[in-house]
Amino acid sequence: MANIKDIAKHLGISVSTVSRAMNDHPDVSEETKSNVMQAVRALNYRPNALAKGLIQKKTFTIGLMIPDIADPFFSELGDAVESKLFEHGYQVIYGNTKRNPAKEKQFLMTAMERQYDGLILTPDHLDEEFVDLLTNLPMPAVFLRRRTPPGLSMPFIDVDHHRAALDAMDHLIGLGHRHIGFIGMPDNSFIGNERLRGYRERMELSRLPCDPTHVETGGRSIRDGREAMERLYARHSELTAVFAANDLLGIGALEWLARRQIPVPQRVSVIGFDNLNLAELHWIQLTTMEQPRPRMGSRAAELLLRMMEDKALNPEPELFDTKLIIRGSCASASGNA
Numbered sequence: 001m002a003n004i005k006d007i008a009k010h011l012g013i014s015v016s017t018v019s020r021a022m023n024d025h026p027d028v029s030e031e032t033k034s035n036v037m038q039a040v041r042a043l044n045y046r047p048n049a050l051a052k053g054l055i056q057k058k059t060f061t062i063g064l065m066i067p068d069i070a071d072p073f074f075s076e077l078g079d080a081v082e083s084k085l086f087e088h089g090y091q092v093i094y095g096n097t098k099r100n101p102a103k104e105k106q107f108l109m110t111a112m113e114r115q116y117d118g119l120i121l122t123p124d125h126l127d128e129e130f131v132d133l134l135t136n137l138p139m140p141a142v143f144l145r146r147r148t149p150p151g152l153s154m155p156f157i158d159v160d161h162h163r164a165a166l167d168a169m170d171h172l173i174g175l176g177h178r179h180i181g182f183i184g185m186p187d188n189s190f191i192g193n194e195r196l197r198g199y200r201e202r203m204e205l206s207r208l209p210c211d212p213t214h215v216e217t218g219g220r221s222i223r224d225g226r227e228a229m230e231r232l233y234a235r236h237s238e239l240t241a242v243f244a245a246n247d248l249l250g251i252g253a254l255e256w257l258a259r260r261q262i263p264v265p266q267r268v269s270v271i272g273f274d275n276l277n278l279a280e281l282h283w284i285q286l287t288t289m290e291q292p293r294p295r296m297g298s299r300a301a302e303l304l305l306r307m308m309e310d311k312a313l314n315p316e317p318e319l320f321d322t323k324l325i326i327r328g329s330c331a332s333a334s335g336n337a
Contacts, residue, residue: 002043003045004018004019006045007036007040007045010042010043011035011036011039013032021037022036022040059114059115060089060090060117061093061114062091062116062304063095063116063119064092064093065097065104065107065120066094066095066096066097067097067098067123068098068099069094069096072276073246073293076277076293076297077144077145077297078092079297080293080294080295080301081120081300081301084297084298084305085304085305095107095110097123097124099124101125104130105129105130105133108130108133108134112136115138118139118140118141118142118305118308119137120142120301120304121142122143122144124188124189131152140311141154142154142155142304142307143155143156143158144156144158144297144300145158145191146158155307155315155316157299157320158317158320159319159321160322161191161198162197162198162201163322164195164198164273164322165195165196165198168243169198169243171326171330172269172330173206173208175241175330175333176333176334177240177241178240179208179236180203180214180239180241180242180243181215181232181241182196182215182243182244183216183217183228183244183245183250183253184217184245184249185217185218185220185245186217186219195243195245196217196245199215213235213236216228216229217245220246220248221252222249222251222252224248224252225244225253226256227256228252228253229257233256239268240267240268241269241330242271243271244270244271244272244273246272246274247276247279247286250273250279250288250329251272251284257270265328265329266331269331270287271286271289271329271330272286272288272289272329273289274290275288275291275323275325279325279327285327285328286327287326288325288327289322289324290323290325299318299320303315
């Protein structure tokens with residue numbers, strides 16, 4: 001395999017000229033740059049990543065912390081992050097923490113040991129030790145689908161979960177529903193609590209019946225949604241609608257209703273949150289609040305690239321708009337029990 005000296009000898013120019021041409025220096029003519037790139041392809045030259053990193057003081061690696069790679073929401077976010085960073089020559093190193101606080105802290109320590117150029121973080125446990133590690137990070141970081149802990153100047157990319165929950169509830173109430181249940185996420189989930197807050201606020205402002213027995217929390221999966229729907233319906237068979245805090249919970253609720261031959265949406269309407277690809281399947285058709293995952297992931301990568309370029313830059317946090325996606329799981333409450 002050719003090296004940079006072979007390129008220089010082939011073209012009859014200096015090694016430094018080849019290096020400057022490959023790094024697009026303005027003092028090298030476009031003709032020379034073109035000749036160098038043609039020689040690179042002809043001689044099958046592959047740059048030494050370690051040497052390049054030592055020269056530029058970069059490792060060309062970005063750490064991406066995600067809580068659960070099996071969750072389709074985060075896999076699509078990760079894909080968007082990776083696609084954008086690939087365009088700029090960076091390799092993404094995934095940290096699948098499984099919502100384990102020890103793994104989250106280990107990810108940060110590994111990032112510092114291996115000198116990643118930047119981080120995109122979706123942690124679950126922002127305890128004192130984790131925040132202390134964040135404070136001492138030597139590289140820029142962006143929070144994705146999480147809010148930055150107080151006192152830290154790191155930007156975040158997210159949606160307004162409270163506002164989106166209000167919009168979801170407005171849709172159900174606008175359809176005439178008055179007996180509405182809620183299937184939520186674990187009590188320590190910030191986004192889950194924001195969606196629950198929107199549910200409760202809209203029910204109270206609309207003077208609709210809302211007490212703790214109308215709410216089931218504690219999970220994120222299809223199975224959790226199925227089991228929560230069973231408990232809700234056992235207590236409140238008069239429910240005509242359910243707001244599920246994510247699509248997987250909503251799909252679980254739909255599954256339980258289908259198994260009991262309770263018609264959706266004629267008897268019970270279900271609305272979710274996220275707009276996963278699963279939600280639009282023909283036999284699911286879940287009405288949901290869409291989070292623009294590709295745009296969010298891409299924007300997080302763009303912010304990080306800017307911060308790596310300008311170490312003094314501290315971008316403002318950004319909240320993306322959600323969108324109501326109407327499908328077949330919600331209908332008018334007229335005629336329902």
